[in-house]
Amino acid sequence: MIITQLTMHHFRQFYGTQTIEFAHDGDEMVTVILGENGRGKTGLYRAVMYALFGDRTLEQDAKGKGVLLANSRALKEDEAGQHRGIESSVRIRFRHADKDYELHRSQLSRQQANGKVHEEASELILIDHTDGSRITKKEEVERFIHDLLDERVKHYFFFDGERIERLTRVDEDQKEEVATGIRNLLKIDQVLKSRDVLGHMLKATSKQLEKHSTGDYKKALQKRNSLQEQIEEAKNEQARINKEQTALAVRIQEIDNRLEELSQVSVAIRQRRELEKEKEGVSKGYAEAQQALTALHSTIGLLMARDVLYEVKKQLDFYLGENRLEETMTASGLQELIHDLTCICGRAFDEDSEEYRRLQSLYRSVKSQESNQAYYEMKAEVMQLIGYLEGKESELSERLSDLKSYETRLESLNYQIEQLNQQVTGSSEQSIQELGEEREAVVTRKAQHEVEFRRLEEEWTELENELAKVDLQLKDLKVKSGLHQQLLTKEEKLKESVDVMDRAINGFEQDVIQDLELATSENLAYLLDDSGRQNLQDVKVEQDYSLEVYNAFNQPFLANISQGQRQVLSLSFITALAQVAGGNKALEMPLFMDTPFGRLSTDHQENLMNFIPQIASQWILLVTDREYDETVKRKFESSGVVGRFYRLESTEPGVTTIEAGEVLNHD
Amino acid sequence: MSDEANLSERLRPFIEGEDPLVQKMITHTLDEVSRKSLSVDAISKKMSRRLDQWMREEEEGRS
Amino acid sequence: MIKDTGSLRVRVRPTYLPLYKQLLKSRQIRQHSEFFTTCCFLPGPSERVDMGNITELCQANSFTDYQLTALSSLGYKKSQRILEPNELFEMMEKEADAGMTFLITELWHDLVNLNQDEDVTLIPGQEFEAQVRLIKFVQGKLEEVPF
DSSP states (O other), X not given: XXXXXXXXXXXTTEEEEEEEEOOOXXXXXXXXXEOOTTSSHHHHHHHHHHHHHOOOSOTTSOTTOOOOOBOHHHHHHHHHTTOOOEEEEEEEEEEETTEEEEEEEEEEEEEOTTSOEEEEEEEEEEEETTTTEEEOOHHHHHHHHHHHSOGGGGGGTEEEHHHHGGGGGOOHHHHHHHHHHHHHHTTHXXXXXXXXXXXXXXXXXXXXXXXXXXXXXXXXXXXXXXXXXXHHHHHHHXXXXXXXXXXXXXXXXXXHHHHHHHHHHHHHHHHHHHHHHHHHHHHHHHHHHHHHHHHTHHHHHHHHTHHHHHHHHHHHHHHHOSOOOOTTOOHHHHHHHHHHTBOTTSOBOOTTSHHHHHHHHHHHHHHHHHHTHHHHHHHHHHHHHHHHHTTHHHHHHHHHHHHHHHHHHHHHHHHHHHHHHHHHTTOOHHHHHHHHHHHHHHHHHHHHHHHHHHHHHHHHHHHHHHHHHHHHHHHHHHHHHOOOHHHHHXXXXXXXXXXXXXXXHHHHHHHHHHHHHHHHHHHHXXXXXXXXXXXXXXXXXXXXXXXXXXXXXXXXXXXXSOHHHHHHHHHHHHHHHHHHHHTTSOEEXXXXXXXXXXXXXXXXXXXXXXXXXXXXXXXXXXXXXXXXXXXXXXXXXXXXXXXXXXXXXXEETTEEEEEEEOOOOOO | XXXXXXXXXXXXXXXXXXXXXXXXXXXXHHHHHXXXXXXXXXXXXXXXXXXXXXXXXXXXXXX | OOOOOTTXXXXXXXXXXXXXXXXXXXXXXXXXXXXXXXXXXXXXXXXXXXXXXXEEEEEGGGSOHHHHHHHHHHHHHHHSSOOOHHHHHHHHHHHHHHHHHHIIIIITTTTEEEOTTOOEEEOTTOHHHHHHHHHHHHHHHHHHSOO
């Protein structure tokens, strides 16, 4: 399969209809698509996975978190307009076995009243443009795609940078799936199916033979068939046990991980207890600070009055002048003195004297002050209040900042407690015990299985010995019987075919694994930098297609290699698979990589850029500016392998346009 | 992916030197399996008939 | 100075009364006079509106000396003379009404409920938040004008 064109309509960030033409001819087989994070590189990756496999989520998405495939701007416009829903679609045009195909997958989506978006699969059509025929049945289209690329190994060809290195550390329970996928890719599955066909024929022939035989021969045949059945049963049972053993091993690992988490949890529980105790104290302080602040309310209004008070005091000062009230004298007292023509000191005076005039003036002033009594009182009260308010402002500030500091502490405590709650959720001391018990049970069962496995092995070995004897007996009897010669020959030939096939499969798979090992080692040596090459000498592909690397001292080294090296190892294996599956020519399959260089050193990146075009038939690269700067771009384009270059530009939030860029002319 | 017929070709080295009828049986089965996505049962029936025929032809050839 | 307020009543707009009661009930204030005084010193809308049929909040003799001093000062500032109790409280009722309008439309606009009868109350549970906001506002005002 070679992808020639990708067209998206209202899909993810791609508003309207947008198309990318992929480079695929001859030497210029690389398409580079440059986009910063958030511009939609992964959107393109999603589009391809959605069109081919109907994938709505990627492994990198948070678990249980749905990803909206429809373009949100189009959805909004529809909601504001006719609200009929919108169609989002992806079209992939590709070549396969000299035919030109188009795959179209679409969905309808509509914004609902509750704010959620309802998405519903719509069309899935495969068009063969060579003869104009179409397939519209979902199962048939899916089978066609499956034949193109087994879904179990799709990630070997369509992958994102984050995921590549994980290909070398597949979970135990996924291992078998992946191995099946790889066997499928390498066509080993078909060889295994052929062996099943031969085995099936042999069984049918044996049954037929048994039916047509008589006497001792029939008895011997029956015995043989029954022995064979028992052997098969024992072996099946063994295989079943083996599978269960793997599952049990996985479970033990899970329990151990969980227990490890829980031991961290018990630390978290203790921490939480301490924090909660602290919080109790702080909450009490907070409540007190609240109360203290509330108590200040009575002064708030008065504080607000402060500038009015100052102003009024000033006005009163002005109105009353600077004269001070003689506190010992009253106007009536002075009136008396004036009337008696007697001074304050007791000396007599007459009406023309200085004393008389002074007393008269004093009398007037005291009289006026007495009429201003209310104003004096008011001024006194105002001054008293001003005095009372002194220091109240700072008290208010202090209490407010007290409250604030309690609030901050509470907030921080609440946050810490919430974090711990999340750690602790769903676990308890009890579950530690339960897990411990389960672990013990699993370990016991595993040990029992081992015993059973060995017993079965002994059983079928014994049965096979017996079978060999019966086979000899049958040979003798057959000569005597002279019956059903043709059936006998057929059975013999089929038996031989099955044996040959078993040997051939074994040889074939070993051969393929050896090829994979050689190719992976070679690719790795090419891709690694100098120090890596010194450290990693050899790659071994195990029977389950998992990998191990060996260092210069021939010791297993996989656990010690860096993430970058792990990524390079994965890429070596992927490319090896492409080489081995493709036979003598490059595998007709695009390598579609989303941000593959992120963790690679410059050396590794350069090596990869030189290497992939040599072994793949199409390379589609989604890169960021950081991975693919001007220098890298010039260098890569001058090597003459880049056929197309695109840039993802964001025109408004959530909307990306694909802009074709110039590819450096290398001639 | 690789050529369909390639499979029996690639397996050939492992069955070389065996009984000719056995070789024929294996390669034809492989071809049949890789060409069509029929069930094991269906292919078995088909191949069984073919084997009967080959054996008859061999018998006739001998006599 | 007003020493003898007699049986003078202080009144507020009926729709504002529930808010006074709520603050008293939630212990954000100890006396209606406290909050009434505060309201008098809040910035009010420049256009005074008709308060309609106003209703009794409390007796004027429940005001403390300090509160009376503060209110009298405000009255003096506004009229340039010492007002009689009935004149003073009539004026202050309008001031308090304007201050309250400022609170519910500005400072507390997101904390209040307006029910169908247009009774104003704080959203239950927001009483303290309202208090803190008011205090912060006052603090800001105090810093604004240096003496």
